[in-house]
Amino acid sequence: MPRVSVEVDGVKYDDDVEPRLLLAHYLRDRLGKVGTPIGCDTSNCGACTVLLDGMSVKSCSVLAVQADGKDVTTIEGLGDGHGLHPLQQAFHEEHALQCGYCTPGMIMAALDLIRENPDPSDQEVREGLEGNLCRCTGYQNIVRAVRNAAGAMRQSPAQEEATR
Amino acid sequence: MTAAPEIGSARLRSEDAKLITGQTNWTDNIQLPGLLHVAFLRSPVSHARITRVDVEAARQRPGVVAAFSGADFADEQGSLPCAWPVTEDMVLPDHPPIAVDEVRYAGEPVAVVVARDRYAAADALEAIDVDYETLPAVLDMEEAIKEGADLVHSDKGTNQSYEWVFEAGDIDAAFRDAPVVIERRYIQQRLIPTAMEPRAVVCSVVGDEYTMWSATQIPHILRLMLATVTGIPEHRLRVIAPDVGGGFGSKLQVYSEEVICLLLARRLGRPVKWTESRSEGNASVHHGRDQIQRLSLAAEADGRIRGLKVDLLADMGAYLMLVTPGVPLLGAFMFNGIYKMDAYTFKCAGIFTTKTPTDAYRGAGRPEATFGIERLMDELANELSLDPLEVRRRNWITHEEFPYDTIAGLTYDSGNYEAATDKATELFDYDALRAEQAERRERQDPVQLGIGVSTFTEMCGLAPSRVLGSLAYGAGGWEHASVRVLPSGKVEVVTGSSAHGQGHETAWAQITADRLGVPFEDVRVLHGDTGISPKGMDTYGSRSLAVGGVALYNACDKVVEKAKRVAAHLLEADEKDIEFAGGSFSVRGVPDQTRSIQEISLATFAAHDLPEGFEPSLDSDATHDPDNFSFPHGTHLCAVEVDTETGFAKIRSYIAVDDVGKVVNPLIVEGQVHGGLAQGIAQALYEEAVYDADGNLTTTTMADYLVPSATDLPTFTTDRTETPATTNPLGVKGVGEAGTIASTPAVVNSIVDALRPYGVADVPMPCTPERVWRAIRGGGPEHSPRPGAGGGLGSAGGEA
Ligand code: FES
Ligand code: FES
Numbered sequence: 010m011p012r013v014s015v016e017v018d019g020v021k022y023d024d025d026v027e028p029r030l031l032l033a034h035y036l037r038d039r040l041g042k043v044g045t046p047i048g049c050d051t052s053n054c055g056a057c058t059v060l061l062d063g064m065s066v067k068s069c070s071v072l073a074v075q076a077d078g079k080d081v082t083t084i085e086g087l088g089d090g091h092g093l094h095p096l097q098q099a100f101h102e103e104h105a106l107q108c109g110y111c112t113p114g115m116i117m118a119a120l121d122l123i124r125e126n127p128d129p130s131d132q133e134v135r136e137g138l139e140g141n142l143c144r145c146t147g148y149q150n151i152v153r154a155v156r157n158a159a160g161a162m163r164q165s166p167a168q169e170e171a172t173r
Numbered sequence: 174m175t176a177a178p179e180i181g182s183a184r185l186r187s188e189d190a191k192l193i194t195g196q197t198n199w200t201d202n203i204q205l206p207g208l209l210h211v212a213f214l215r216s217p218v219s220h221a222r223i224t225r226v227d228v229e230a231a232r233q234r235p236g237v238v239a240a241f242s243g244a245d246f247a248d249e250q251g252s253l254p255c256a257w258p259v260t261e262d263m264v265l266p267d268h269p270p271i272a273v274d275e276v277r278y279a280g281e282p283v284a285v286v287v288a289r290d291r292y293a294a295a296d297a298l299e300a301i302d303v304d305y306e307t308l309p310a311v312l313d314m315e316e317a318i319k320e321g322a323d324l325v326h327s328d329k330g331t332n333q334s335y336e337w338v339f340e341a342g343d344i345d346a347a348f349r350d351a352p353v354v355i356e357r358r359y360i361q362q363r364l365i366p367t368a369m370e371p372r373a374v375v376c377s378v379v380g381d382e383y384t385m386w387s388a389t390q391i392p393h394i395l396r397l398m399l400a401t402v403t404g405i406p407e408h409r410l411r412v413i414a415p416d417v418g419g420g421f422g423s424k425l426q427v428y429s430e431e432v433i434c435l436l437l438a439r440r441l442g443r444p445v446k447w448t449e450s451r452s453e454g455n456a457s458v459h460h461g462r463d464q465i466q467r468l469s470l471a472a473e474a475d476g477r478i479r480g481l482k483v484d485l486l487a488d489m490g491a492y493l494m495l496v497t498p499g500v501p502l503l504g505a506f507m508f509n510g511i512y513k514m515d516a517y518t519f520k521c522a523g524i525f526t527t528k529t530p531t532d533a534y535r536g537a538g539r540p541e542a543t544f545g546i547e548r549l550m551d552e553l554a555n556e557l558s559l560d561p562l563e564v565r566r567r568n569w570i571t572h573e574e575f576p577y578d579t580i581a582g583l584t585y586d587s588g589n590y591e592a593a594t595d596k597a598t599e600l601f602d603y604d605a606l607r608a609e610q611a612e613r614r615e616r617q618d619p620v621q622l623g624i625g626v627s628t629f630t631e632m633c634g635l636a637p638s639r640v641l642g643s644l645a646y647g648a649g650g651w652e653h654a655s656v657r658v659l660p661s662g663k664v665e666v667v668t669g670s671s672a673h674g675q676g677h678e679t680a681w682a683q684i685t686a687d688r689l690g691v692p693f694e695d696v697r698v699l700h701g702d703t704g705i706s707p708k709g710m711d712t713y714g715s716r717s718l719a720v721g722g723v724a725l726y727n728a729c730d731k732v733v734e735k736a737k738r739v740a741a742h743l744l745e746a747d748e749k750d751i752e753f754a755g756g757s758f759s760v761r762g763v764p765d766q767t768r769s770i771q772e773i774s775l776a777t778f779a780a781h782d783l784p785e786g787f788e789p790s791l792d793s794d795a796t797h798d799p800d801n802f803s804f805p806h807g808t809h810l811c812a813v814e815v816d817t818e819t820g821f822a823k824i825r826s827y828i829a830v831d832d833v834g835k836v837v838n839p840l841i842v843e844g845q846v847h848g849g850l851a852q853g854i855a856q857a858l859y860e861e862a863v864y865d866a867d868g869n870l871t872t873t874t875m876a877d878y879l880v881p882s883a884t885d886l887p888t889f890t891t892d893r894t895e896t897p898a899t900t901n902p903l904g905v906k907g908v909g910e911a912g913t914i915a916s917t918p919a920v921v922n923s924i925v926d927a928l929r930p931y932g933v934a935d936v937p938m939p940c941t942p943e944r945v946w947r948a949i950r951g952g953g954p955e956h957s958p959r960p961g962a963g964g965g966l967g968s969a970g971g972e973a
Contacts, residue, residue: 027292038290043202044195046418048369049451053875056369084195097193101185104840107848108674109192110369110418116193135883142875144369144419145674147847148883 013077017042018086026073032066033057035073036083044085045113048142055141058114059083065121067114067140084113087120095165096120099158100151107145115141119155127163129156176755179683179693180903183840186679188672191416198415200373200388201448208375209238211434211447212294214284214301215457216276219312219868220325220527221305223274223283230300231286236293239441240286240301243271249436251402253492254427256394256647257499259523263335266326266525268492270429276305277325277491278529279869280456282429287437287445310868314465314486314524325491325525334489334523335498339505341580342516347480351471355552361541362938363463363488363862365455365872366534367880368673370418372458373448374431376438383410383438387431390420391711392671394648396703398427398495403435414701417673421852422533423458424673425713426495452873460862461534463488464501464541470549476557476564480516483508483545489523490530496537497530498523499646503538503632506581510546511590511630511806512568517580527868533713535852536910539631540917547627547918548925548935555929561626561922562594562603569628576899583632585804586899588832590628593894597808597830600890606812614930622825623813623927627919630806633907634719638798652721653708655794656685656728658736660778662771664689664696667794669709670721671701675909676841677717681725683837684903688729689770690756708796715805715907718837723901724797731793736773739791742784743768743776803898803906807831809915813923817931820946822858822924824887829915831891834898834906842908846891849912855881856913857920859939 010025017040026035036042036059045068048056052070059068060082068081087094096116099105106112115138122129122137129137134152143151191197226242243250246269253268271282284301288294309323316322317332325332348354375386383405389395392412400407417424430447437445449457467484487501505519536543554564570577572589579585598604603624610622635641638649653669666685670677682696699705710720733753740758741748750761759767768776773791776782780789812825829846836842859879863871872878897904917938924940925933928949936948 029292034291037202041204043199044197046197046199046201046370048371049875051451051874051876054369054451084193088194093193100193101189104186104844106189106192107676107844108369108417108419109189109197110199112192113195131888139882139884142369142880142882144367144421144852144880145848146844147849147851147889148886149847149888150844152883152888 011074013073015076015079015081017081018083028072028074030073031069032071032073032076033068036068042083042085045083046110048110053142055118056111056114058117058141060117060121065118084116087116095161096158099154099161103150103154103157105146105150105154111141111143115143115151119158122155123159123162127159129159131156179686180837182683182838184679184683184693184838186676187682188676188678199370199418200375200386200415203375203386203415203446205375205377205444208444208446209287209289209441210291210294211437211445212286212291212298213282213430213453214298215453216272216279216281216283218276218305218307219279219310220308221276222308223272223276223303224306225302225304226284227302228284230302231297234293234297234300236289237297238287238289240284240297242284243269243273246271246433246436247273250432253429253432254398254402254495255493255497257496258645259337259498259502260335263498264329264331264333265493266329270432277527280453280529285433285437287441291448311525311527312864312868314488314526317524317526318522325527332525334493334525336520336522337502339519339581341582342480344480344482344516344518347516348471351479352474353472353553353556355470355549355556357468357549357552359466359468359545359548360937361462361464361466361544364461364534364856364860365862365878366421366423366458366461367878368419368421368423371449371451371454372424372428372430373446374434375444375446376434377444378438378442381409383435384413385410385431385435386413386415388417388424389414390417390424390671390673390713392701392703393669393709393711395427395431399432399435402432405435411704414671420673421535422461422537422713425533426459451875455873455878456529456870459494459532460490460529461531462541463531466541466545468545468549470553472553476553476559476567478512478514478568480514481509483519485521487521487523488528488531489525490528491525492530494530494532497532499644500531500533500538501541502644504542506583506632507539507542508546509579509581510543511570511628513570514580528864529870535849535913537714539910540853540914543629543631543914544918547629548922551626551922551925552934562598565626565628584801585630586801587896588630588804588806589894589896590806593806593830593832594628594808596892596894597810597828600830600892601810601826601828603810619816619818621815621817621927623815623923623925625811625813625919625921625923625926627809627915627922629915630804631910631914632802633715633805634799634803635714635716636802637800648710649798650710650720651796651798652710652716652724653794653796654721654725654728656732656792658732658774658791660775662691662695662774664691666696666698666725667706668698668700668721668725669706669711670717671709671711672717673712675712675717676838680718680837680841681722684722684725685729688726689732690754691770715909718905719803719901719907720797720799722837722905723903724795726903727795727797728793731795732791735791735793736770738784738787739773739777740768743782799900801900803834803900805831805833805906805908805911807911807915809919811919811923813920813927815924815927815945817949820942820949822940822945824854824920827887827889829889829891829912830894831908831911832894832896833908833911834896835904836893836895837905843891845908846912847889849910850889850916851881851886853913853916854886854920856917857938857940859885861939
């Protein structure tokens with residue numbers, strides 16, 4: 010069995026895994042990092058989105074072994090343990106979630122979106138999050154939350170850095 | 174104390190804390206010592222006799238603990254329940270959780286494997302051998318009811334489960350010599366609810382105590398039903414709905430997988446977990462809608478409605494599940510919409526097909542009905558060359574006429590359709606858009622503008638138990654709440670509602686804070702666990718606030734009544750002279766003598782000095798059974814731009830003015846409307862569960878079944894009017910389904926409106942670019958703004 014060595018939310022893990030084990034299942038079933046949910050089996054919903062070396066990926070379409078030597082950030086690694094990340098804060102304030110199932114993936118995808126485009130328009134947010142489905146909110150408040158968070162992050166870039 | 178009222182304030186939700194940090198307790202997150210994983214083998218065919226199931230090889234696979242066929246459970250598994258026998262002679266077939274002799278839809282479970290992890294369980298499914306002897310698929314409802322049709326349940330001798338009829342007024346007189354008669358046939362396509370959290374179940378058995386965690390909307394109903402099906406005594410079974418990731422009706426069900434996981438845990442003496450994959454879910458979660466509507470409307474020459482005839486074929490799918498037969502019948506009370514008429518008949522036949530069973534999906538019967546009547550109103554307007562709003566105005570119940578007894582036998586307690594419509598047309602800039610439409614028509618713009626209207630109502634707050642009884646529903650419609658006042662004056666609220674995204678923890682705390690005069694932060698709301706919340710009827714049908722919220726309101730009042738006695742005793746005053754406001758008890762006329770509710774609760778706890786015979790507790794509970802439904806309404810307006818060259822329809826603006834009565838939390842209400850709109854628009858434009866000619870579902874994945882993404886939806890403008898419900902003390906009506914119910918006809922009306930000059934009178938849903946394009950080509954060439962462009966492929970025009 011291949012061995013993976015991976016840092017997840019600042020904690021180092023070394024494990025023997027089946028070559029076919031998906032990163033999403035490795036996180037959830039082996040590491041108990043259940044903050045990242047799974048919503049589909051065709052890489053369509055984006056619920057499982059995490060950052061792999063700072064870039065957003067759908068963890069259901071990455072093998073655990075492909076994460077070897079890399080750094081994974083999940084929703085559980087955002088914020089500083091007490092305070093919320095500006096995106097988390099904005100999702101709360103703008104009521105950008107209802108059941109919350111899509112939320113971890115939505116926030117992680119939005120983080121990558123803002124990294125690439127620190128001041129996205131409504132349309133750019135919608136396009137940037139096209140790979141993340143939400144069945145509850147109709148997206149409007151998500152768009153507003155992401156734009157507000159982007160604004161907050163432009164004000165205090167240090168906080169954004171802290172999540173890397 | 175002058176704290177601002179909580180009811181009506183846009184409180185941020187307390188449930189968000191866990192959801193935004195990944196600390197949510199989804200069912201699939203649950204780990205138990207020795208937990209085993211379950212996987213189901215499902216029928217790959219629509220209809221077949223099972224001649225052999227061999228699970229032996231699967232049992233030998235590494236990591237596999239057990240494998241069973243349906244036959245292995247035949248004595249134990251019972252039949253999945255249907256709680257709504259709508260007629261006395263309804264055909265109700267057996268529905269074994271795992272098929273034993275015959276499969277009747279693709280996706281039906283035929284065998285089950287238990288293994289050490291989900292990968293091993295999935296692998297082992299491949300080793301199971303099943304022989305099927307193919308039987309004819311039954312896919313078309315109109316074919317299915319013909320003499321000699323192939324049967325879904327051969328022992329029943331018919332594909333019709335029931336016929337249910339409602340008649341009011343003299344329908345023949347209404348249609349006799351009617352100046353206008355509109356006849357239409359509309360299809361409500363089949364939809365897949367697609368909650369983002371797939372279903373999941375965990376079961377454990379310790380001694381004779383059973384615990385089930387399930388991603389369900391209905392822990393209480395589920396417990397009772399599981400006890401009935403499996404014979405496990407109700408008091409030995411605890412059902413927990415942990416955090417649940419959306420439902421939309423799909424988790425208002427008693428599913429095969431729940432029954433089988435419970436039986437597996439018992440049989441193996443080990444805890445088990447099953448989590449569905451999206452593709453098995455699309456085939457096995459109950460579907461929604463799926464009706465053929467044959468409608469006739471008779472009207473006067475001035476547009477006033479005389480009568481309406483509704484004749485439905487409703488696809489039940491292969492079996493009747495929890496409320497399958499009743500869902501289309503909810504439409505019986507809504508087809509008349511907000512309109513007055515002299516006569517009305519509603520006939521619905523429930524038809525079996527070899528497809529996934531249908532059941533409640535957001536709106537459940539009311540979206541279908543609202544679509545029918547709101548489409549007809551537009552057709553009537555067109556026929557008479559009236560503005561669609563004008564024809565509605567001539568027919569709707571005016572605000573002076575409430576309470577109003579409708580032709581369908583309901584009493585609408587309150588409403589103001591004029592106010593909502595005025596507000597909507599103003600926000601929409603209706604006249605300007607009509608002018609632009611005329612102008613685009615005039616210059617034969619290839620991009621045409623359409624305006625869609627939907628002035629809807631719906632019935633919420635399911636439901637008065639006595640009404641449910643008269644409809645042969647298997648239970649009541651009350652809801653329960655209890656309020657526990659802790660010694661420190663903090664409050665725990667236990668509700669029988671079972672939220673899965675609706676924000677009850679926040680809204681219920683707001684109600685409690687106001688009624689008891691305690692800080693919002695001092696209230697904790699508990700729900701979704703039969704061990705914690707012993708009584709409840711759960712969450713569906715926009716009922717939680719209008720029924721459960723009122724139960725809570727009443728329970729709070731009881732707490733205050735008890736506390737008043739203690740306050741009177743401590744203040745040495747007559748109870749009649751005690752006033753309560755802002756969490757403080759005082760003696761009338763002696764304002765400096767007060768006791769706070771916290772002081773009273775501590776005094777009650779200590780019990781040193783209580784009134785004679787007073788039981789030392791302020792805790793109270795209430796069960797509320799509403800006298801009537803509640804009737805949210807609203808006016809939705811949609812402007813769509815249709816590119817007549819590509820058939821692409823783009824929503825340019827969408828205005829939703831909803832009247833949901835008193836609002837507890839405007840933030841939550843707006844969120845519910847947004848989400849509802851998304852789902853209604855999705856029915857109009859994107860979604861459809863498609864079966865091929867052999868009866869295989871072809872939309873099994875999210876790549877094929879098109880749940881809209883952020884780029885597929887517009888920015889909505891929402892607003893409200895507020896006409897309180899008069900049938901409950903909170904004045905609330907419910908909001909969970911309004912957006913879904915209203916938006917589908919608004920969107921389709923807008924597309925048809927854009928294409929009237931092309932002779933288009935309908936576009937079947939979902940109105941995909943191809944269908945719109947075909948509808949345009951199917952219209953008369955004299956209507957084409959680009960004469961001569963109507964040839965080629967478009968001349969086929971078949972699908973429209
Ligand atoms: S679970 Fe990964 S995209 Fe759906
Ligand atoms: S909040 Fe429920 S899926 Fe997005």
